Amino acid sequence: MHYDYAIVGAGFAGSVLAExxxxxxxxxxxxxxxxxxIxxxxxxCPNEDGILIHLYGPHIFHTNSPDVFSYLSQFTEWRPYEHRVLASVDGKLxxxxxxLDTVNKLYGYNFTSEELAEYFKTVGEQVDEIRTSEDVVVSQVGRDLYExxxxxxxxxxxxxxxxxxDKMVTSRIPTRTNQDDRYFTDEFQYMPLHGYTKMFEKMVDHPNIHQMLSTDFKEVKDQxxxxxxIYTGPVDEYFDFxxxxxxxxxxxxxxxxxxTPDxxxxxxxxxxxxxxxxxxxEYKKLTGQEHPKTSLTFEYPQDEGDPYYPVPRPENAALYRQYKELADEQTGVHFVGRLGTYRxxxxxxxxAQALTLYKKLVGAESLHEVA
Ligand code: FAD
Structure with a gap:
């Protein structure tokens, strides 16, 4: 069968565009x-005990974009959820x-917010130019908290x-002098009520969308x-590295x-x-599921395996720019998503990126029709 579009990758980028x-x-x-x-x-997916787990690590939805939130709301109901994270340090959580609570509980102080702001000024190190992730943190909270x-x-x-x-890695994490312990401060913080997969199923359930799963694009592209x-896989792989x-x-x-339940x-x-x-x-605390057992995921970072996090170093950004130039020269091929744009x-x-590309694609087409 002939298709208007082949879309490689059924994650957020590919599924939104397909929909x-x-x-x-x-x-x-x-x-x-x-x-x-998908x-x-x-x-x-539910594991063998029927507990909903995230196979590729915890995914918490948060956004400040009403457009993104209302777009996704067509495919799911939501469960309000504000993410809170504890760190195990010196035997304490x-x-x-x-x-404010982090510092007071760690050191046994009884600072007010104003006193903590003063404290950060005294322990924060003078850094002339903030370039690295270390610079960001030591300049804000000092060396001990950094370590x-x-x-x-x-x-x-x-x-x-x-x-x-690069400084961007730790710049994402704020420092607070109040007791706000939310991980994110976005306006919309929710989990899909029945999970992400159910949301995706609804998104791509359309007679014009055919799915081809367990299939590597490389193996079938000639047929x-x-x-x-639309390519949402790794851009370097597309160009044979x-x-x-x-x-x-x-x-x-x-x-x-x-x-154990907890x-x-x-x-x-x-x-x-x-x-x-x-x-x-611990997934039940994300999803709100009630179950006599509990499911956990331990994350071990490593170099080998599926590509998850682009490594933010200047030489990698330079290498990506070479691929980007090549990608921009292609006609009829659009690179999008985390792997397609190495970010x-x-x-x-x-x-949001996928919705923007969609508008560009239909906009380009209507211009073409007018011409
Ligand atoms: P992906 O979801 O990676 O989809 C790309 C798809 O392309 C994959 O399914 C892959 O199998 C397929 N593919 C690749 N190459 C080929 C090929 N040659 N042929 C066929 N298929 C191919 N974001 C948040 O907002 N909140 C979070 O809490 C959060 N937590 C995260 C935790 C972890 C551990 C990780 C790694 C990411 C997290 N993210 C989180 C980011 C989130 O996962 C991404 O924003 C999102 O998945 C990107 O969607 P995507 O479609 O670009 O890529």
Whole structure:
């Protein structure tokens, strides 16, 4: 069969575009994924005990975009959920991002917000130019808090010292002088009521969308017939790594179920210092599911494996620019999403990026028709 669009990857980027092109523009779409499921990294499924888990690590939805939120609301109801994370430091479980309670409980102080702001000024180190992830943190909260909460975690997560990592990695995490212990402050913070996969199923349930799962695009591309290609897989792989491999950090997920209803006080506990894993997620605390057992995921960062996090170093950005130039020269091929544009994006950002590409595609077409 001939398709208007072949879309590689059924994660947020691919599924949003498939949905828009099929339901709004009447296009025929072939949606291909090498995994056995849709949903990309946001895929969730019940495990053998019937507990809903996220196979590729915890995904928490948050956005400030009313457009993204209302778009996704067509495909799911929501469960209000504000994410809170504790870090295991010096034998205590303390709020992260660092806030007033973190400092008071760690050191046994009784600071007010104003006193904490003064304290940060005294311990924060003078850094002339903030370039690295270490610079960001030591300038804000000083070396001791940096060592206890950030250095070990970042080294595990990225395999390099924060002093060698772009400032953007730790700039994402705020420091607070009040007691706000929410991980995100976005206006919309929810989990899909019945999970991400159910939301994706509804999104791509359209007669114009055909799914081809457990299929690597490389293996079938010569047998397919389509006008335009939307590619959400790794951009370097598309071009057969002609300039070299773009480095990614990967993760090994150790999923476990315990014969106890409750394991930890919040859904995610970070382990910056003491273990090979970076964090433990307890899913029932994300999803609100009631169950006599509980399921956990331990995350072990590693270099090998599925590409998860683009490594933010200047030489990698330069390498990506070479691929980007080549990508821009292609006609009828559109690169989008986290892997297609070699950039760490949250889910809402990928949805926004996909909606923008959709508008561009239909806009270009109507211009073409007018001409
Ligand atoms: P993906 O979801 O990766 O989808 C790409 C798809 O393309 C994959 O399914 C892949 O199998 C397929 N593919 C690749 N190559 C081929 C090929 N050759 N042939 C066929 N198929 C192919 N974001 C948040 O907003 N909140 C969070 O809490 C959050 N937590 C995260 C936790 C982890 C551990 C990770 C890794 C990411 C997290 N994210 C989170 C980010 C979120 O996962 C991404 O924003 C989102 O998945 C990106 O969607 P995408 O469609 O670009 O990519």
């Amino acid at each position: 828009r092109l099929a339901s709004q523009a009447g296009k025929t779409v072939l949606l291909i994924d090498k995994r056995h499921h 949903g990309g990294n946001a895929y969730d 303390l709020p992260i991002p660092i806030n 206890k909460f950030f250095r070990g975690y970042t080294r595990k997560q990225w395999g390099v010292d924060p002093s060698e990592l 397919l017939s389509f006008d335009e290609l 002609c300039f070299g491999k773009l480095p990614y950090r990967s993760l090994r997920f150790d999923h476990q179920t315990l014969d 394991y930890q006080p919040v859904s995610v506990v970070n382990y910056p210092n003491d273990h090979a894993y970076t964090r433990i997620t 760490y994006y949250n889910m809402d950002q990928v949805v």
